[in-house]
Amino acid sequence: MRRQQQKLKTRRAIIDAAFNLLDEQRSLSSVSLREVARAAGIAPTSFYRHFKDIDELGLTLVDEAGLALRQLMRQARSRIDAGGGVISTSVNTFMEFVVSNSNEFRLLLREHSGTSPAFRAAVLREIQHFIEELTDYTANHTGLNRDLAGLQAEAMVKLVFSAGAEAIDANAAQRKVHAQRLNQQLRFIARGAAFYAGK
Amino acid sequence: MRRQQQKLKTRRAIIDAAFNLLDEQRSLSSVSLREVARAAGIAPTSFYRHFKDIDELGLTLVDEAGLALRQLMRQARSRIDAGGGVISTSVNTFMEFVVSNSNEFRLLLREHSGTSPAFRAAVLREIQHFIEELTDYTANHTGLNRDLAGLQAEAMVKLVFSAGAEAIDANAAQRKVHAQRLNQQLRFIARGAAFYAGK
DNA sequence: GAGTTGGGCGTACAGTTGTGCGCTAATTTA
């Protein structure tokens, strides 16, 4: 059993090293296999014992970041149940995620419009997941029909991601302003959707 | 005088070559100086007679793409004056731009969340320009105060860019669906903003 | 205890990169 544990540990080291390399100046496609190996403390050729490609590593990273995002959503929902507005609670939770998992969010942000079709597709799946859960929530907690709920959820998620993109490079004060603007804009959408639902 | 003309011509060749390299698989940071030179039909070292860096070339490309976008906006405004809804006319014009100038749009899209702070700043300036003009237009053509108009314009521009990002890889039929969804979502925002203005 | 498996390493190689240097040839200036 010792062997598998060691292998998992090295794999983790590679993944963590890759995430740490993804600061504001680097993207997946600009990180080389050798660099990752160096940061992980292994020989370049050892990399192949764990991943076929840099691309395979990249997909793993996207999956992990997406998972972290989904966990965030659950957390946000539980807070809403405990009281507080749906919108402001979600916005605050999201902003916290952007700050505390900045490299994970940056990865999603960058590869969303990056050069690799496979990465783009992977990120899109995560975002779609995000939208679907919000659609369900909206349809259940308001009288909105699914079409309108879907339109609203999509618009909201897009705005949230855009705001996250701006917030990631901002300081706490600026982030607060962004969060407030985003709050108001999400209310526009909610109000508009309610209007078109005939309410 | 012959010499300057020739120099401009070569410079144009470099810029055009760079744009042509920026298809769905390449980004500015992944295009090498030698590649650009090769595509432009010059020796690698000749590149330096025109640009100090690849980065200097990149900024030039962002500026050109932004200019094309601004021209698009003027065109859209003139069409609106000639009749047709503000939103649907703008959406249609934008979608046309995404299709016919796909590499320019892709450049803005990618570098907006890219690895170079300088490029990100340059794209952000263009988007800000976009938002400001829409804010002015909105404030003038509706009773909205500037704060609300600004919030609305920002939200709309972000949604438009997001939709453009999806449309760029889609076929005509899918694009039509995206355009219709975007239309409805922009109406949500307009409606919501009007509501908060007390109308 | 003997044999197999497999993670990790070092070496090696061909390919690509950015860029410094000095030359040519043609245009521009004097």
Next chain:
DNA sequence: TAAATTAGCGCACAACTGTACGCCCAACTC
């Protein structure tokens, strides 16, 4: 016409890349 400028080129070099190959040795199987 003679001199100066300059776009473009070829060569060279060191740095870096991905990855093939084969060895080692600790962990596992039997």
